Amino acid sequence: MVRQGTYRVVYDCDGDDELEKAFEFMNLAILQAYMSVNVNTAFNVGSVIVIDDVVSSTGYSRELEGNKHSTECALEKLDNIRMARGAVLYTTLEPCSYRLSGKKSCAQRIIECGFQKVFFGVKEPDTFSRCEGVSVLVSAGIDVVCMKMLEEACLEPNRSLLNRDYL
Template identity: 50%
Template sequence: MTTIDSVHVDFMRLALEEAKKCEPTPTAFCVGCLIVQNGRVLSTGYSRELPGNTHAEQCALEKLLSAWAGSLPKGLDLYTTMEPCSERLSGNKPCTDRILDYGKEVFNSVYLGVKEPSDFVECKGVRKLKDAGIQVVHVQGLEEECLEVARKGH
């Protein structure tokens, strides 16, 4: 993962505000997500915001797809408080795979606050994204807050 200075901290703080909206549960993380284009937030999401045991990235993507009539604009950056999942125990499609469905033609970078801890599964999201040519950037300095919010209800 690449490290970055404070340029993207404000977006990560907005993603944290989304994560704080999550209904806590002992069996899942509370995560927030933003999808940004040219410095403008196009969509937001948080875990379990939409029906069906949804993740933050899934919610933000579904809302953006709805707003853009089923397609996505190019040149997007995704900010998430936790590494996108690479495995779903619920049977839903993993968030990493959802991002990879659009690939680097749509997503320039994925910015994350913290790697997913191994509380539930061993996440390989960062590796899968990098292997597909999508830049992954760790926004440093918010790890403790991201984990604290993620684990509320645990």
């Protein structure tokens, strides 16, 4: 039986070393999101894969050909996909649980690769689909942390897609 993962929302780092590191890696993910080319049909997301406290790969939306999400790009850029087992993912937006294109969701990729933990900055708005990434990951035994204090910074690269009231 798979252990249930945990989900928590944090509003500040409170001197917690893990959260302080996460804050830095999340800021790198935000910078990645800004590298995405704006389109009217998808969010600009950044992702960072960290292994043993070292950045092993980064990615941003549509960085690689084929309408690829940021997590998918970061995974493809790893020297070996098996490196992701036990790694930590930092991403600006909740990992998708469904792709309109029919491709494998980011949540499914995260589970298959064996990530131990995922940090993200904001739940995915319902603009394009109803996302249940957190639930899918937690059910698969992955610990998930929402860095609520970075919500606005994670949404900012998507300002043109979102109702100003959301920001």
